[in-house]
Amino acid sequence: MNLNDLTLFAQAVESGGFAPAARRFSVPKSTLSKRVAALEASLGVRLIERSSRSFRLTDTGHDFYQHARAALVEVESAQQVVQSRLAEPSGTVRLTAAVPVVQFQLAPHLPALARTWPRLQLQLHASDRFVDLVQEGYDIALRSHFAPLPDSGLVQRTLMVEPVMLVAAPAYLREHGVPRQPADLAAHHGLLTAADATRWTLSKDKGDTVQTIEPRPRLVANESVALLHAATAGLGIVCLPETICQHHVARGELVRVLPHWTAGRVTTTALVPHRRSLLPSVRAVLDFLSAQLG
Secondary structure, eight states, rough: OOOHHHHHHHHHHHTTTTHHHHHHTOOOHHHHHHHHHHHHHHHHHOOOEEEOEEEOOOOHHHHHHHHHHHHHHHHHHHHHHHHHHHSSSSSEEEEEHHHHHHHIGGGGGGGHHHHHOTTTEEEEOOSOOOOOOOTTSSEEEEEEEOOOOOOSSSSSEEEEEEEEEEEHHHHHHHHOOOOOSGGGGGGGGGEEESSTTTOOEEEEETTEEEEEHHHOEEEEEEEEEHHHHHHHHSSEEEEEEHHHHHHHHTTTTSSSSSTTTESOOOOOEEEEEEGGGGGHHHHHHHHHHHOOOO
């Protein structure tokens, strides 16, 4: 089987058609179409249902793509194994993460990563939607979550676990008073993540004691930066992961409320397609992020 035909087939699939693949990789559309047709002829099956208006993998084509992509990763891995013995990690690593993770966890460390591995090119995509790593060709995805992630067949690597802290502006606390116990929060303004998320479940220290409190809703926003600005403006008390509010606390713009209590813990996990985890470039990025975030 011609490895170039596998590559062209994978490029067409990942680009969503021959025309976008031709533009993306500077390959004539006619070449892509002919080579994929030759591949189908050699296999004796139809891999892609295509017309002037649609481009869709057949069931066989979908299964074949998964194995073709794995084979191409193995080829890339073999090349990088040789390269790793000759020089530092190199090549492109595609990384995706939710917007808050990019803003507060990744962004501060990207310059150091670039300086540490100057031959690596990191392509970072910030998106709050669910991203299919394999189908969309990503090497690493960072996910923040409260509950354990389901078994998805992806390699999982925990990068950090952080508390969700209660914080408020000093001006707010001077005006409304400082809560001394969780029950006091019922008389305070709360900055909430959703209209139906009106209750805060708080754990003391190691989680031995748990209390559920309903603050007075003052503002609702499903975006962390908006809640952060609302808190620093003195609108109320907010629950935020430590990495989002720690710099504002350090500067005195926010103060921890009930410092012995937390509103849960957030885990940040790196997910990697199994075969991509073998690539030296991907391992270098994972090791760097683990050291910085952990």
